[in-house]
Amino acid sequence: MKASLMVGDLVKVFDRYPARVERILDTEVYLLDGDGVRWHVPYSFIRPIPITTDLLEKNGFAKSKNSKRSSYQFIDSQTYAGWWNGRLNLRYNTDPCNRPTNYIFIDCKYVHQLRHAFQLAGVEKEIVI
Numbered sequence: 001m002k003a004s005l006m007v008g009d010l011v012k013v014f015d016r017y018p019a020r021v022e023r024i025l026d027t028e029v030y031l032l033d034g035d036g037v038r039w040h041v042p043y044s045f046i047r048p049i050p051i052t053t054d055l056l057e058k059n060g061f062a063k064s065k066n067s068k069r070s071s072y073q074f075i076d077s078q079t080y081a082g083w084w085n086g087r088l089n090l091r092y093n094t095d096p097c098n099r100p101t102n103y104i105f106i107d108c109k110y111v112h113q114l115r116h117a118f119q120l121a122g123v124e125k126e127i128v129i
Contacts, residue, residue, distance in 0.1 A: 002043045005029065009112035010127060011046045013039050018049060018129045034129075048110035049129065055111070056083060058128045079121045083108065092121035 002024075005011070009021045011031070019031035019039055029046060031039040049055075053072065057063075061072040061083060071084035079092040088108035093101050102121075108114050115127050 002029075004112065004116075006112070006116065009115060010049055010129060011112065012049055013041060013046055015047050048112060050110060051083070051086070051108065051114060055129065059114075059125070076123050076125070079123050081117070081121075088114065088117055090117050090121055092123070 005021055005024055007021055007024065010018060011021060013019050013031060013033070017033050017039075019033040021029055022032050022038075023030035028040060028042050031041065031046070033039065053063075056072045056074075059074075060076070061074045061081075064071040064073050064082070071082055074081040074083075079090070081091075082089040086107060086109040088104075088106050090104045090106070091102065104117070104120070106113070106117060108117060111127055111129070118125050118127075
């Protein structure tokens with residue numbers, strides 16, 4: 001988990017308290033939860049937050065109407081993201097005058113991975129838990 005963390009990522013402390021990463025050190029991480037409580041814990045105390053369908057819907061994804069499988073789509077200006085079964089298909093273009101031309105397909109089972117993919121595509125969106 002340590003290698004994939006970035007400042008601003010959302011994780012859980014002790015498998016129950018969602019918190020945002022504020023600072024990353026060699027053996028520990030500083031976090032801030034929604035109640036304003038600051039945590040200073042070793043990496044072994046934090047866990048990734050799994051992506052659920054409810055979480056996708058809270059963050060602007062809609063259930064695909066034309067798909068036989070339970071997939072979700074997110075469209076934002078020049079970005080399209082399709083999520084199905086822990087996999088993200090992201091088409092984006094950093095030039096707003098053109099259609100999406102960059103494609104990535106990534107495993108995306110956790111909230112921090114979704115945030116990283118959005119950052120890569122230039123989507124400035126705060127993930128809501």
